[in-house]
Structure formats: structure tokens, C-alpha cells
Amino acid sequence: MMGMSDQPPTVTVVGAGPAGLTAGIYTARAGLDTHICQDESSILNRNAHLENVPGFPAGVNARRFLDLTRQQARRNDCTIREGAVTAVRETEDGFVVETENDTRASEYVVCASWADTDYLAEIDGLETITRGSKEYFDVDSEGFTGVEGLYAAGRIAGEPHQAVVAAGHGAKVGLAVIEHSEVPFYHDWVAPEGYFTDRGRPVPPGCEEIDEAERNRREATTLEHMQEAFETRYPDPPTQHPRVREE
Numbered sequence: 001m002m003g004m005s006d007q008p009p010t011v012t013v014v015g016a017g018p019a020g021l022t023a024g025i026y027t028a029r030a031g032l033d034t035h036i037c038q039d040e041s042s043i044l045n046r047n048a049h050l051e052n053v054p055g056f057p058a059g060v061n062a063r064r065f066l067d068l069t070r071q072q073a074r075r076n077d078c079t080i081r082e083g084a085v086t087a088v089r090e091t092e093d094g095f096v097v098e099t100e101n102d103t104r105a106s107e108y109v110v111c112a113s114w115a116d117t118d119y120l121a122e123i124d125g126l127e128t129i130t131r132g133s134k135e136y137f138d139v140d141s142e143g144f145t146g147v148e149g150l151y152a153a154g155r156i157a158g159e160p161h162q163a164v165v166a167a168g169h170g171a172k173v174g175l176a177v178i179e180h181s182e183v184p185f186y187h188d189w190v191a192p193e194g195y196f197t198d199r200g201r202p203v204p205p206g207c208e209e210i211d212e213a214e215r216n217r218r219e220a221t222t223l224e225h226m227q228e229a230f231e232t233r234y235p236d237p238p239t240q241h242p243r244v245r246e247e
């Protein structure tokens with residue numbers, strides 16, 4: 001199996017929309033060395049007001065939501081790399097991922113690149129499905145493409161065209177990568193002190209127990225961060241569909 005050396009397994013996520021960012025947050029939090037490649041911007045930038053994401057009763061500016069999710073990826077140790085992925089090639093140990101700016105070896109690749117599949121032209125055995133004018137990866141329930149180490153998440157994997165579904169699918173695919181990498185893992189949970197240990201159980205891998213002081217410290221950081229994030233209106237308007245003429 002891949003990823004059995006002293007170094008953490010390496011993952012490259014192609015695309016920094018809800019699916020790719022969430023997949024990366026999960027793999028990085030489990031200790032995998034995670035890079036997220038982003039070009040241009042998520043299609044969610046076209047949204048005028050995001051009203052169906054849980055946790056925002058009055059909705060949220062979609063560009064703010066993406067900024068916050070990107071910040072969350074960085075805080076959880078994802079490296080975000082600028083520049084489109086131009087090619088992914090198979091090697092003996094996994095893949096080489098080329099962007100406009102650099103090249104990186106990676107044991108796992110998660111494609112979350114709605115609606116671009118061109119960079120995978122050199123991968124043999126990859127199945128896609130065409131529906132109308134759109135092309136989707138033919139994946140199993142965990143986003144596995146059938147090519148070892150290669151996964152797809154979000155809209156490009158044929159999921160419904162909704163931000164939370166894409167994010168949830170990204171999480172599911174991230175968990176599949178973690179499981180297949182054989183990194184010790186139970187769940188990504190933060191539990192109160194004693195939740196496991198007071199029942200004579202060790203804290204399972206991927207989980208954390210935090211005491212009251214640490215819980216208060218984290219909540220204070222959340223308050224500070226969110227107050228700052230929502231202090232002012234978001235400066236940029238939605239981006240338009242490319243075929244809508246800008247005045």
C-alpha cells in the first residue's frame with residue numbers, strides 16, 4: 001500500500017471549491033501532507049446570496065464563505081498552491097502533478113475541478129460519463145475512479161449542483177483517501193476531556209480530548225475570528241456567467 005514510509009502520505013487536491021477545500025481539510029487534519037491547487041475561482045463565486053448552507057440562518061455571502069473555508073484549510077495545514085493543474089501523470093509511487101508554476105509528486109490525487117478534466121488526458125483507464133454538454137468522472141460511492149490513488153469529489157463526480165453536497169462529498173472522499181492510506185484513524189472528532197479516557201479507553205486516532213481551558217480558548221478564537229470576518233460587507237460582487245455581457 002502507498003504511504004507506508006516515515007513521511008506522511010502526500011495528497012494533491014485539484015480545485016479549491018467547496019469539494020476540494022473540504023477534502024483537503026479532512027486529509028490534512030488526519031496528518032496527510034496536503035496541497036490544494038487552485039486556479040481562477042469556484043463557480044460558487046457566481047452566487048448572489050447563499051441561503052442553504054447549514055449554520056447561517058440569514059444566509060451568507062458566498063465569496064465570504066469561500067474565503068473562510070480557504071482560511072480553514074490553511075489553519076489545518078493545507079498548502080494552497082496557485083495555478084491551474086496542467087497535467088497529472090502516473091509514476092511508480094503514485095503521480096506527478098504539474099501546475100503552471102511547479103511540479104510535485106503525490107501518492108494520492110483528488111480531482112475537485114468542476115468542470116475541467118483535461119489535465120488527466122494521459123491517465124489510462126479513466127472512465128468519464130457525458131451528460132448533455134458536461135463530462136463527469138465515473139466513480140464509486142467513495143469517489144474512487146478505478147485508477148489506484150485517483151479520486152474525484154463534488155460536481156465533477158456527478159454530485160448534485162449544491163455547495164453543501166459538494167463539501168460533504170469532499171469530506172467523504174477525503175475520508176476514503178485517509179482510510180486507503182492506512183494512516184491510523186477512527187473519526188475526526190474533538191471531544192470534551194474524559195469522553196474516552198474516563199471510560200478507560202485511549203483517545204482514538206484522529207480524535208482529540210480537550211479540557212475546559214482549551215475549549216474556552218478555542219471558542220474565544222472563534223468569536224474573534226468570526227466577528228472580524230463579518231464586521232463589514234463583502235467588497236466584491238458575484239461574477240457573472242461568461243456569456244452574460246458585462247456593461
Ligand SMILES: Cc1cc2nc3c(=O)[nH]c(=O)nc-3n(C[C@H](O)[C@H](O)[C@H](O)COP(=O)(O)OP(=O)(O)OC[C@H]3O[C@@H](n4cnc5c(N)ncnc54)[C@H](O)[C@@H]3O)c2cc1C
Pocket residue numbers: 014015016017018019020037038039040041042043044045046047048049050051052083084085086112113114115116119153154155156160161162163164166167
Ligand atoms: C449562479 C449560481 C448560483 C449558485 N447558487 C447556489 C446556492 O445558492 N446554493 C448552493 O448550494 N449551490 C449554489 N450553486 C452551485 C455551487 O456553486 C456548486 O454546486 C459548487 O460550487 C460545486 O462545488 P465544487 O467544489 O464541486 O466545484 P467548484 O466550486 O466549481 O470548484 C472547482 C474548483 O476547481 C478549480 N479548477 C478547475 N480546473 C482546475 C485545474 N486544472 N487546476 C486547478 N484548479 C482547477 C476551479 O477554478 C474551482 O475553483 C450556484 C451556482 C451558480 C452558477
